[in-house]
Amino acid sequence: RKDGPARKEKYLKHLRDLEIALENTWRDDRYLRAIHDDGTEIGIKDSGVWEIDALTAAWAVYAGINMDRARAVFHTALNVLERDNVILLGWPALREDTKPYLGRSSHYPEGVRENGMYCHGVQWLVRAARLLAERFDQQGEKSKAKEYREIALRLWMKISPIPHVTEGEIEIYGGQPNKQSADFLTTFDQGRMIWHGYTGAAGWMLRQAMEGVVGxxxxxxDVVLPSDLAEPRGALKVKSVRRDLGDSPLKGL
Known part of the structure; x- marks a missing residue:
């Protein structure tokens, strides 16, 4: 198109303006989640109102504007949101009496739906960890890349039903290993699945298994495999091994 160069410059300027605007929302160790209609900043440490959430942290990494800050808010989020067997979407939970009022999610009890582990949302953290791994791999920092590959797998496994159907958790989880839940309770019966067999969350699980964990x-x-495909993503714990020797000469030894 004849207006190609002008169009390109227009959008590059818009991109630069957005970068400046986003960087102006940095507060201490995180980015703001939002600014309410009344001017209240949402996402302020110690404010008591949705101080940190998975999406803000993950998208700071996705945007790639300031990777030092992106990494900082990523770890701020993990320190607050990641628990033994679940990952909160945001913290603290929204309430009906939260001021300012932040919408429909405020009507869910603490630990339920968006006030708990909402699987659609926390999945973004898996991909963010993978992007950080790729960044450190490009910089030649192999140990850091390995660290974030392991984080991606660790987070994915907490969202997946697979580790929750073990002997120690199945009575709390209450679901099947081959069905993805929409969300998990994060209070009372922490780790209890809700809305079982939710296809949207399952779709994200499959995508993040390929993009976030495998890379x-x-x-x-065309499927493009990463250069670090052979690198470990975590540890493998073998509980037991069975051998069927059949007609092997080792039989009876």
């Missing part, structure tokens, strides 16, 4: 990508309908 694969889909480009023009």
């Amino acid at each position: 694969a990508s889909l480009v023009k309908n």
